[in-house]
Amino acid sequence: MLAEHGMDFPEAQFYALAGMPTVAIIRQLAAEQGVMLGDDQPAEMSHRKESLYVSMIDDVQAVPEVYAIAKRYRDELPMAVASGGDSWVVKRTLQAIGVLDWMQAVVGAEDTERHKPEPDVFLEAARRLGVDAPACAVFEDSDLGLLAARRAGMESVDIRPWRKVR
DSSP states (O other): OGGGGGGGOOOHHHHHHHHHTTHHHHHHHHHHHOOOTTTHHHHHHHHHHHHHHHGGGGGGGOHHHHHHHHHHTTTSSOEEEEOOOHHHHHHHHHTEEEETTGSEEOGGGGGGGSOTTTSHHHHHHHHHHHHHHGOOOOEEESSHHHHHHTTTOOOEEEEEEEEEOO
């Protein structure tokens, strides 16, 4: 989708920016690469990216170790997903892997003003669960997310060693 607009997104930068909302990533890439975008273009591009992703949602697989932990505690602990993605896409993803009904809250990019590495998305998830931040554990797959969890005063688990990349 970015190539259609003359932009590149190197893999290393993809992982470095993981956790940021797509619109923010598009704006940053455009600025870095000297690509002029109209005011509404980043949001339109983000929607197109999310639509392309959702069209392939059946290929999404849960990280087995995280799935097993969530399954073990789903009836014992309140759970939420706090993401830099749009909540409608996050919900579709959770539904695709069969865990949406395990979550008492889904917090997306549109639910907070500030985004990872700021702690706001995690703090909002804790608020919606009615749980104090220090009592929360975050399972995270990005450096920005791990930093946000620390800033929120939450325990965190880096799941990247478990993630299988094809």
